Amino acid sequence: MTALALEHVSHAFGRNVVVDDFGLTVEAGEIVCLVGPSGCGKTTVLRIAAGLEPLQSGHISIGNRIVADANRKLDVPPDERGLGLVFQDYALFPHLSVADNIGFGLKGMGRDERRKIVAGLLDQLDLDRYERVYPHTLSGGQQQRVALARALAPGPGVVLLDEPFSGLDTTLRGQIRDQTLHLLKSREAATLLVTHDPEEAMALGDRIALMREGRLVQVGTPGDLYLHPVNAFAAGFFGEVNRIAGIVREGAVATPFGEIAATRLPEGKAVEVLIRPEALQVKRIGAGTRPHHPAIVAAARLLGEVSMVHLQVESGDWANRHFHSRMAGSFLPTENSVVDVALDTSRTFVFPAADTK
Amino acid sequence: MGVPRPRGAPSGGIWTPLALIVAALISLPVLVVTANLVTPTGEIWRHLAATVLPSYVENSLWIMVGVGVGVLAIGVSSAWLVAMCDFPGRRVFEWALLLPFAVPAYVIAYTYTGLLDVSGPVHLWLRGVLGASGPLSWYPDIRSLPGAIVLMSLVFYPYVYMLARTAFLEQSHAAIEVSRTLGCGPWRSFGVISLPLARPAIAGGLALALMEALNDFGTVQFFGVDTFTTGIYRTWLGLGQRPAAAQLAALLMLFIFALVILERWSRGARRYQNAGARFQALPRYHLRSGKAALACLVCAAPVALGFLIPAVALGIWAAGTAAETVNARFLTMATNSFLVATITAILAVVLAATLAYGLRIRQTATMTAAARVAGLGYAIPGSVIAVGVLIPFAFVDNTVDAWMRAQFGLSTGLFLSGTLVALVFAYLVRFLAISLNTVEAGFGRITPRMDDAARSLGQSRSGVLRRVLAPLMRGSLLTAGLLVFVDVMKELPATLLVRPFNFDTLATHAYEYASDELLVEASSASLAIVVVGIVPVILLSRAIARSRAGQSDGPVT
Numbered sequence: 001m002t003a004l005a006l007e008h009v010s011h012a013f014g015r016n017v018v019v020d021d022f023g024l025t026v027e028a029g030e031i032v033c034l035v036g037p038s039g040c041g042k043t044t045v046l047r048i049a050a051g052l053e054p055l056q057s058g059h060i061s062i063g064n065r066i067v068a069d070a071n072r073k074l075d076v077p078p079d080e081r082g083l084g085l086v087f088q089d090y091a092l093f094p095h096l097s098v099a100d101n102i103g104f105g106l107k108g109m110g111r112d113e114r115r116k117i118v119a120g121l122l123d124q125l126d127l128d129r130y131e132r133v134y135p136h137t138l139s140g141g142q143q144q145r146v147a148l149a150r151a152l153a154p155g156p157g158v159v160l161l162d163e164p165f166s167g168l169d170t171t172l173r174g175q176i177r178d179q180t181l182h183l184l185k186s187r188e189a190a191t192l193l194v195t196h197d198p199e200e201a202m203a204l205g206d207r208i209a210l211m212r213e214g215r216l217v218q219v220g221t222p223g224d225l226y227l228h229p230v231n232a233f234a235a236g237f238f239g240e241v242n243r244i245a246g247i248v249r250e251g252a253v254a255t256p257f258g259e260i261a262a263t264r265l266p267e268g269k270a271v272e273v274l275i276r277p278e279a280l281q282v283k284r285i286g287a288g289t290r291p292h293h294p295a296i297v298a299a300a301r302l303l304g305e306v307s308m309v310h311l312q313v314e315s316g317d318w319a320n321r322h323f324h325s326r327m328a329g330s331f332l333p334t335e336n337s338v339v340d341v342a343l344d345t346s347r348t349f350v351f352p353a354a355d356t357k
Numbered sequence: 358m359g360v361p362r363p364r365g366a367p368s369g370g371i372w373t374p375l376a377l378i379v380a381a382l383i384s385l386p387v388l389v390v391t392a393n394l395v396t397p398t399g400e401i402w403r404h405l406a407a408t409v410l411p412s413y414v415e416n417s418l419w420i421m422v423g424v425g426v427g428v429l430a431i432g433v434s435s436a437w438l439v440a441m442c443d444f445p446g447r448r449v450f451e452w453a454l455l456l457p458f459a460v461p462a463y464v465i466a467y468t469y470t471g472l473l474d475v476s477g478p479v480h481l482w483l484r485g486v487l488g489a490s491g492p493l494s495w496y497p498d499i500r501s502l503p504g505a506i507v508l509m510s511l512v513f514y515p516y517v518y519m520l521a522r523t524a525f526l527e528q529s530h531a532a533i534e535v536s537r538t539l540g541c542g543p544w545r546s547f548g549v550i551s552l553p554l555a556r557p558a559i560a561g562g563l564a565l566a567l568m569e570a571l572n573d574f575g576t577v578q579f580f581g582v583d584t585f586t587t588g589i590y591r592t593w594l595g596l597g598q599r600p601a602a603a604q605l606a607a608l609l610m611l612f613i614f615a616l617v618i619l620e621r622w623s624r625g626a627r628r629y630q631n632a633g634a635r636f637q638a639l640p641r642y643h644l645r646s647g648k649a650a651l652a653c654l655v656c657a658a659p660v661a662l663g664f665l666i667p668a669v670a671l672g673i674w675a676a677g678t679a680a681e682t683v684n685a686r687f688l689t690m691a692t693n694s695f696l697v698a699t700i701t702a703i704l705a706v707v708l709a710a711t712l713a714y715g716l717r718i719r720q721t722a723t724m725t726a727a728a729r730v731a732g733l734g735y736a737i738p739g740s741v742i743a744v745g746v747l748i749p750f751a752f753v754d755n756t757v758d759a760w761m762r763a764q765f766g767l768s769t770g771l772f773l774s775g776t777l778v779a780l781v782f783a784y785l786v787r788f789l790a791i792s793l794n795t796v797e798a799g800f801g802r803i804t805p806r807m808d809d810a811a812r813s814l815g816q817s818r819s820g821v822l823r824r825v826l827a828p829l830m831r832g833s834l835l836t837a838g839l840l841v842f843v844d845v846m847k848e849l850p851a852t853l854l855v856r857p858f859n860f861d862t863l864a865t866h867a868y869e870y871a872s873d874e875l876l877v878e879a880s881s882a883s884l885a886i887v888v889v890g891i892v893p894v895i896l897l898s899r900a901i902a903r904s905r906a907g908q909s910d911g912p913v914t
Contacts, residue, residue, distance in 0.1 A: 047809075050809070050813055051812075052809050052812065052813075077370075077812070077817075078809070078812040078813050079812050079813070079814075079815045079816055079817055079820075080815075081813075082815075083813055084813065085809065085810060085813035085814075087806045087809070087810060089804065089806055091804060091806035091807050091809065091810040092810075093807065093810075093811075093825055093829075094829065095825075095828045095829055104811070104814050104824075105813075105814030105815050107815055150810075150814065151813070151814075154814065154815065
């Protein structure tokens with residue numbers, strides 16, 4: 001069931017168009033991450049969905065109910081939309097205790113029932129000890145959990161989160177992110193999470209919506225976006241890429257590591273080739289063997305689970321070009337040695353050059 | 358900072374029209390007076406411009422410059438010492454520095470005149486010591502422009518002190534620590550971090566103090582310093598030339614507009630907000646012997662000169678005359694003063710909150726203009742506001758009376774203009790700006806995300822105000838109430854004109870006695886004004902201290 005649907009939403013501040021014909025749906029129980037560089041309009045989309053920003057055009061529905069329709073001048077105020085909202089700065093009420101913050105949105109129920117809900121959330125988020133404490137005494141991670149609990153307490157069908165982890169330090173972030181993921185999943189709510197961090201989007205999202213300059217670029221599973229990006233921007237956003245320029249010749253583009261098929265592009269078209277580091281498979285050369293695609297190891301470093309090999313190509317059009325290869329495990333060829341490089345074309349993308357800004 | 362708050366935020370509900378109605382009502386007298394500007398005046402105005410106007414301008418400018426320097430020097434230095442340092446007596450000075458708030462400028466003028474003029478005790482003592490037979494030729498006359506500047510600075514500095522102290526306390530401690538680690542000493546940290554961060558609050562306090570100084574009537578009238586206010590009063594009442602007086606008022610408003618613009622400009626486009634997440638108790642600079650003594654002196658001097666000395670003098674004089682001056686009539690006057698001040702303070706806070714909340718929800722050009730116009734009353738001398746109130750009220754009274762007579766043969770008489778309604782309304786028009794400034798500053802310190810969070814959790818606009826903003830702003834609301842209360846207690850010219858027949862307040866009583874040079878006999882009423890003024894000063898300064906961030910588990914201002 002579709003829990004949240006935005007259709008043809010556009011928004012401008014003065015003459016500055018920040019959201020341009022944006023559409024997105026979130027199913028019940030699904031987590032969708034809205035990701036994009038800062039200033040792409042993603043926070044504005046979230047605020048429009050929450051009713052905090054007046055809808056200028058398009059329409060929005062929550063569950064079966066249309067909550068905003070610009071043509072009909074319908075715009076349900078935020079307090080009647082039944083959404084849970086978590087802010088980047090948490091916006092906890094400093095004059096209320098942790099328990100009162102969490103219970104703030106619980107209305108029309110008895111004291112005991114209210115207390116039960118609050119206690120359940122406190123327990124689930126390991127906050128029981130802080131029930132009576134005021135927010136300013138809590139750590140950033142604890143404040144984040146209180147903000148999440150406060151948004152979830154009324155049992156909203158849709159939860160919106162705006163950069164909920166950006167205030168946390170990296171060591172804590174992974175843990176809290178994990179806890180948040182499981183809590184959101186257990187609530188069966190539809191979640192729209194705004195982030196600028198592609199890694200976070202991939203770690204949390206059932207689906208990812210990529211935004212750029214107010215427009216939706218691509219929606220899909222993390223795999224779709226990583227393995228089948230629709231353009232160079234999408235390819236570059238979700239991971240490092242080696243970029244080289246090329247020309248289509250007889251349905252293929254030449255690279256230092258072999259040709260890549262480009263059958264859909266016209267002959268002579270200038271293109272950009274994007275190669276993910278893990279697509280460059282480095283092999284040591286056995287004695288007497290001649291490498292197919294030789295390269296020199298400029299440096300090799302172990303990054304933990306993977307090794308980063310810096311390669312340089314000696315001859316041809318790409319002389320002295322620098323490439324990164326990422327190899328599983330500990331793979332550290334001697335510096336300045338010659339290696340053979342094979343190209344995994346499933347992680348290599350070709351786009352018309354005009355498309356790459 | 359995230360997304361800027363748009364001009365067209367979601368519908369403001371009842372708050373937008375409510376705020377507009379309040380603004381319209383409050384700005385009515387201002388508009389009435391302004392309308393007088395376009396009435397042709399001719400002869401009288403030309404006469405005024407040729408004779409007394411230059412001296413009005415000159416004296417008013419000197420008062421602005423002198424009092425401005427004075428209140429900044431006293432207010433900022435004492436606020437910084439009390440907020441950022443630790444020295445013996447700091448906790449006492451924290452509230453004691455507010456005490457001169459309770460002393461109206463005209464009271465301090467009457468008192469120091471009694472002490473320092475040629476027939477006063479100080480001069481007589483000096484003569485005795487020096488063995489002079491006649492008056493000392495070099496002895497300065499307190500009833501002069503410099504005298505007025507010094508005395509006004511002594512009673513108006515708490516505006517700067519109070520706002521600056523709050524600003525220093527609410528500053529991010531991290532910013533100051535960062536500056537220290539970057540090699541700034543306490544003095545440089547003050548100049549580079551504390552002062553710029555507190556600048557909006559200090560400018561706000563300065564603007565209030567200067568507006569108060571320009572509006573002063575009692576002191577300059579008594580000292581014979583011709584300023585706009587005395588000119589307006591004389592032209593209006595003495596010469597009966599109301600349009601000419603209104604034109605003088607308009608000129609005075611130009612000065613005030615300059616102040617208002619200065620204040621708004623100094624705030625800049627930037628809205629200072631607290632970091633929201635965490636507060637930390639401020640560790641203070643611990644001052645030792647020499648520095649501590651100096652700090653004590655800096656804080657003690659304004660308290661002594663602005664409060665203790667005049668209060669003691671008034672006390673001694675009152676003790677000598679109380680038997681004849683304190684009677685049942687006196688108690689009635691005290692009750693009257695307290696009553697109108699309380700009613701006005703409560704209404705002013707409610708109206709200011711309504712206006713400021715309307716603005717917070719929906720910041721359209723109309724709304725902003727409405728709030729600014731409503732806040733203009735403070736710029737206008739009490740006597741002119743009185744007329745701005747009386748003209749429309751009399752019009753309504755007469756219209757209703759005429760209609761009732763025609764329809765039912767009944768006379769309703771003056772049911773508005775001769776009553777407390779008119780007086781409280783005049784006070785509101787005059788003092789709403791004070792509460793509005795304070796309440797707006799309080800709103801400004803709360804991130805709009807708080808509203809958004811509460812809205813998303815099912816609160817209506819009113820619910821947000823009641824359950825989140827009001828508790829968070831308790832300190833600001835109390836401060837707003839305090840400022841209005843004390844000002845109403847001290848208000849003189851509007852009270853003289855608008856009060857109902859036979860309605861005496863302590864202020865009008867003191868004024869009448871002092872005008873007759875009965876300075877000692879005026880002391881009981883003056884002292885009572887001061888004493889009544891002290892009570893809320895103490896109560897509220899304590900409440901402000903209690904509700905301060907990081908001081909306890911309690912709520913955060």
